[in-house]
Amino acid sequence: MLTYTFLQHYWWFLIALLGALLVFLLFVQGANSLIFSLSSDEKERELIVNSTGRKWEFTFTTLVTFGGAFFASFPLFYSTSFGGAYWVWILILLSFVLQAVAYEYQSKPGNTLGRNTFRTFLVLNGILGPLLLGMAVATFFTGSPFVVEKDALDATGISPVISRWATAWHGLDALFNPVNYLLGFAVVFLARTNGILYMLNNIDDPSLRPKLHRALRVNAPLFVLFFVAFVIVLMGLDGYAVAANGEVSLEAHKYLHNLLSMPATLNVFLTGVVLVLCGIGLALTQKNERRAIWLSGIGTTLAVLAIFLIAGYNHTCYYPSTTDMQSSLHLQNSCSSEFTLRTMSYVSLLIPFVLAYIAYAWHAIDSKKIDRNELENEEHKY
Amino acid sequence: MIEFLSVQSTALIDWSRAQFALTAGYHWLFVPLTLGLAVVMAVMETLYYVKKDEFWKRTAQFWMKLFGINFAIGVATGIILEFEFGTNWSNYSWFVGDIFGAPLAIEGILAFFMEATFIAVMFFGWNKVSRGFHLASTWLTGIGATLSAWWILVANSWMQHPVGMEFNPETVRNEMMDFFAVAFSPVAVVKFFHSVLSGWMTGAFFVIGVSCWYLLKRRETKFALESIKVGIAVAIVAVIGVMVTGDTSGIQAAKYQPMKLAAAEGLENGGPGAPFSVVPGIEVPKVLSILATHDIEGHVPGINDLLYGYTTPDGEHHPSAEEKIKRGKEALAAFKQFRATMKTDPATAAEARKKLDENVEFFGYGYLDKPEDLVPPVPIVYWAFRIMVGLGGALALLLALLIWHQWKGTLADKRWLLWLGILGIPAVYLAGQAGWVVAEVGRQPWAIQDLLPVDAAISSLSVANVVTTFFIFLVLFTILLIVEIRIMLKAIKKGPDFA
Known part of the structure; x- marks a missing residue:
């Protein structure tokens, strides 16, 4: 039952799930990107920062775990993409570094840089984080210029490095492909939309609520616009297919084929999209509704999960090389050994347990919504 | 050109290490x-x-x-x-x-x-x-x-x-x-x-x-x-x-990691009953042997022993760095041959594989040019x-x-x-x-x-x-x-x- 092929697919599923949860949790970034534009006074800004400030560690930890799990299960991606598309990842990390300190330091005496600087860090991360992560994931479909040559390790060439980027841009290449922007901005506005829905749920404040609704009316349509554009382009894209002998070849409309030949994934995708739209619709029409984030959050997770699955399943290269087609990464040529994948699969059985305690703790903290009164009396606040 | 590349890559290694050291x-x-x-x-x-x-x-x-x-x-x-x-x-x-x-x-x-x-x-x-x-x-x-x-x-x-x-x-x-x-x-x-x-x-x-x-x-x-x-x-x-x-x-x-220990002690020439250096010039006899082996006459190799090979009192021979580098290069050559023949010539590939396995414990030494490369910066x-x-x-x-x-x-x-x-x-x-x-x-x-x-x-x-x-x-x-x-x-x- 636990064949090597199954384990590869199981781990790609877990990576996809972590990626999907990460995109959902980017609601923290989305909400932060609105700190200044949404609020009209200090109290409102404080409410926003303290509301996302109780969740940011989950987003951050999911990003770290996404990286760690990718390393453990598909190390060739880790070495090729991180070492090659250097600048994209470094910029993403820098934005998260700024965020990690911003909460704790922004309102503390002696913080040197001043409150607004730290909040600007949050806004920067709020926009750059989702944008660059979205663009990085878009390269899973649009490809990157790299070469993988395992024989290089024999040290007879110029360099023993196996994975090499074919341009000097080292990841900034992603900025030259307009399709990458479509997904990048779709993720930015999705993060904002989810951020607004999260605040509608989490903050109890009569003056902030109408402003959130106003912002939703701008950001949700923008998300839909970019997302639909990306999906249309994606369905027209050619992809790389992998034959049984490992040979890679070009296949027209590969991602459309993947979606159609994997009905379960198609269903997950459509369910996800419908749930996100329902969440948005619910919040737009029912002014006192709080549950929209749950619909849209689950929907986001499902839709992104499906997008990752069509990138890697059905004999597809999930990290295509635009320089050398045969260097492209797919599940079989980039994964860990069968032993490691199996061992890690046993470890993954603990994931439901982890999710359970997260849910329990989250519920315990969130059972009462944040309001001005609480912030006045809270012993620990940002 | 070759020289330029090697200077370039030394600088790359140094800066990569510096960045990792800085972060760590x-x-x-x-x-x-x-x-x-x-x-x-x-x-x-x-x-x-x-x-x-x-x-x-x-x-x-x-x-x-x-x-x-x-x-x-x-x-x-x-x-x-x-x-x-x-x-x-x-x-x-x-x-x-x-x-x-x-x-x-x-x-x-x-x-x-x-x-x-x-x-x-x-x-x-x-x-x-x-x-x-x-x-x-x-x-x-x-x-x-x-x-x-x-x-x-x-x-x-x-x-x-x-x-x-x-x-x-x-x-x-x-x-x-x-x-x-x-x-x-x-x-x-x-x-x-x-x-x-x-x-x-x-x-x-x-x-x-x-x-x-x-x-x-x-x-x-x-x-x-x-x-x-x-x-x-x-x-x-x-x-x-x-x-x-x-x-x-x-x-x-x-x-x-005997080389690490030798460097930490600045021990150039080791042997049984090695002394512990408190600071340069002040040594306590036998103490390094006690610390490193829990035996007052224990054998502790120095940097030179490790570079040029030594034999412990119980007769065990430890190869010199040069020997290790030679075997490392053999491992890399066997690896290259294996890669070249693994799909076309199974018999040669099997032979190369055997040779690789014999030398694989020295694989990393194949990348080194000279024995001195093995010595870390001793004063630091x-x-x-x-x-x-x-x-x-x-x-x-x-x-x-x-x-x-x-x-x-x-x-x-x-x-x-x-x-x-x-x-x-x-x-x-x-x-x-x-x-x-x-x-x-x-x-x-x-x-x-x-x-x-x-x-x-x-x-x-x-x-x-x-x-x-x-x-x-x-x-x-x-x-x-x-x-x-x-x-x-x-x-x-x-x-x-x-x-």
């Missing part, structure tokens, strides 16, 4: 305090839970506040470290990712989420969850941090002493064969206790030092004296543990070792003095001792940093001992990229450190809140 060094400014304060505040909250005395709640909350200030920047530096394995050590990531990735993933799944979840309850849950749940959350925050230390130190130990894997020339990487050999390698166990308990030392001496400052200022006297008591208790466990595991580390280094390792051990010893003495005066009830009046208590803070940080310098500089040129030198482990980047990111990180981390210290000092000046 900064990260280790914050991690030990996280590990140590976690224990201190959990003990204090337990006292609150048991005694139901509001004093202990307020005391724990003060240290938690400092914990939070420190934690944020620890997290910020940590994320860079994890991804730097990929960004700057791309070849490394593929060559041993099959083994090395697993502990990092487990760290994320099992440890980081625990830490992230319960730290939120610890900070925001005082008025929302029961006292018992809150206490559990405080402990779980510390346990999560400690578990994460376990897995990252498993990963580090594996680089120092790779076990449980086999090189597979078909996939061109090392593959894991035995998970438990990796996860519970004796080197990992010792490194875990040595590092985590040095973190406890940091936390304990931090609490003691800050409390001494209050006593010098004649304020918060009860708070300071009670905090010192908890600090002393944690420090006793930590200091004893660090000494015991430090001793075992020495034995392990002698066995698995030598002096870092002295700083670590010297300051560790001084801290143990300081602890003894503190215990004595605490017991006599004269602590608050001994102003010289209170000053020493404050000096304990920089001392414990310096000792911890020096320890990592010994461990990491001492194992050069190896990214993974005997398997992969740093120059074959890097990413294929141009130097300008890495220089740029190095300075970005340097400026950013330095600014954040200044901010952190200033916030910390303000919070200490303000003091605990007993209103």
Whole structure:
């Protein structure tokens, strides 16, 4: 039952799930990107920062775990993409570094840089984080210029490095492909939309609520616009297919084929999209509704999960090389050994347990919504 | 052209190493305090839970506040470290990712989420969850941090002493064969206790030092004296543990990384009954043999022995560096031949495979040009070792003095001792940093001992990229450190809140 092929697919599923949860949790970034534009006074800004400030560690930890799990299960991606598309990842990390300190330091005496600087860090991360992560994931479909040559390790060439980027841009290449922007901005506005829905749920404040609704009316349509554009382009894209002998070849409309030949994934995708739209619709029409984030959050997770699955399943290269087609990464040529994948699969059985305690703790903290009164009396606040 | 390329790549290695050292060094400014304060505040909250005395709640909350200030920047530096394995050590990531990735993933799944979840309850849950749940959350925050230390130190130990894997020339990487050999390698166990308990030392001496400052200022006297008591208790466990595991580390280094030990001692020519160098010119006979082998006449090889080969008294021959490099080059040649023939000529490939297997333990030596490449920068390792051990010893003495005066009830009046208590803070940080310098500089040129030198482990980047990111990180981390210290000092000046 636990064949090597199954384990590869199981781990790609877990990576996809972590990626999907990460995109959902980017609601923290989305909400932060609105700190200044949404609020009209200090109290409102404080409410926003303290509301996302109780969740940011989950987003951050999911990003770290996404990286760690990718390393453990598909190390060739880790070495090729991180070492090659250097600048994209470094910029993403820098934005998260700024965020990690911003909460704790922004309102503390002696913080040197001043409150607004730290909040600007949050806004920067709020926009750059989702944008660059979205663009990085878009390269899973649009490809990157790299070469993988395992024989290089024999040290007879110029360099023993196996994975090499074919341009000097080292990841900034992603900025030259307009399709990458479509997904990048779709993720930015999705993060904002989810951020607004999260605040509608989490903050109890009569003056902030109408402003959130106003912002939703701008950001949700923008998300839909970019997302639909990306999906249309994606369905027209050619992809790389992998034959049984490992040979890679070009296949027209590969991602459309993947979606159609994997009905379960198609269903997950459509369910996800419908749930996100329902969440948005619910919040737009029912002014006192709080549950929209749950619909849209689950929907986001499902839709992104499906997008990752069509990138890697059905004999597809999930990290295509635009320089050398045969260097492209797919599940079989980039994964860990069968032993490691199996061992890690046993470890993954603990994931439901982890999710359970997260849910329990989250519920315990969130059972009462944040309001001005609480912030006045809270012993620990940002 | 060739010369240009080799200069270029030396610079790339140096800058890549500098960037990793910078990030790791900064990260280790914050991690030990996280590990140590976690224990201190959990003990204090337990006292609150048991005694139901509001004093202990307020005391724990003060240290938690400092914990939070420190934690944020620890997290910020940590994320860079994890991804730097990929960004700057791309070849490394593929060559041993099959083994090395697993502990990092487990760290994320099992440890980081625990830490992230319960730290939120610890900070925001005082008025929302029961006292018992809150206490559990405080402990779980510390346990999560400690578990994460376990897995990252498993990963580090594996680089120092790779076990449980086999090189597979078909996939061109090392593959894991035995998970438990990796996860519970004796080197990992010792490194875990040595590092985590040095973190406890940091936390304990931090609490003691800050409390001494209050006593010098004649304020918060009860708070300071009670905090010192908890600090002393944690420090006793930590200091004893660090000494015991430090001793075992020495034995392990002698066995698995003799060059590191020789460099740490500046021992050029070894032999039986080797002397211990206190500082240059002052030696204690036989002591190095005792420390490294627990045998007064134990054989400890020096740098020259390791370079030019030696035979131990029991007749075991240890090949010279030149022999090892020769066999490493044979391994690489066999690897090349295997790759060239594996699909077309199975008989030749099988032969090449056999030759590779015979020499694979010297695989990494094939990348070296000359024996001298095997010697780490001796003065750095030598002096870092002295700083670590010297300051560790001084801290143990300081602890003894503190215990004595605490017991006599004269602590608050001994102003010289209170000053020493404050000096304990920089001392414990310096000792911890020096320890990592010994461990990491001492194992050069190896990214993974005997398997992969740093120059074959890097990413294929141009130097300008890495220089740029190095300075970005340097400026950013330095600014954040200044901010952190200033916030910390303000919070200490303000003091605990007993209103």
